[in-house]
Amino acid sequence: DTGVSQDPRHKITKRGQNVTFRCDPISEHNRLYWYRQTLGQGPEFLTYFQNEAQLEKSRLLSDRFSAERPKGSFSTLEIQRTEQGDSAMYLCASSLASPGDYEQYFGPGTRLTVT
């Protein structure tokens, strides 16, 4: 399977705990995106990377959120001191971002439940 993978698929945590999610993009895709989808809503952009550089962060991404892509391959999204409002599906997508091919391919998501 050469698609985008995310780990874990489900995470239940208690309020105040830290959590970290991982995304493995399609190999050789240079752009990687994180989105958040709450129940009954469409996905909302959080941040994206061009190779290892984080180029944009949404104002939705509070100081408790941090994302990295250290070697320009996989990425991690960490949420510190989780709150119940962080409960959502966290989606990762990757793209080749070359002229004529900007399609983003989405992973299955990590569903976070904060109790």
Next chain:
Amino acid sequence: GDSVTQMEGPVTLSEEAFLTINCTYTATGYPSLFWYVQYPGEGLQLLLKATKADDKGSNKGFEATYRKETTSFHLEKGSVQVSDSAVYFCALSLTNRDDKIIFGKGTRLHILP
């Protein structure tokens, strides 16, 4: 700012009925337009896209035409099947900028046998 508005669901139709899901957009630049589908228990999949005015995207019997004059990208299918039951998202992206996708809220579609 850039945004997408699509008709609220749920939409319930009988098998073989004609489907239209309305979508309009607001964009500061010249966006590419998409329809994504999310089947129960599965991830987001690109259904179809159009990158310039008057382009028609099509896939699996679904069609949508990029209408710049009405800023619309309505999804249509002539004869729906039970297997089309899913959540459909209209979306836009400003290609050649940051490419982030801006999604509508989604429309849940139920097809009755």
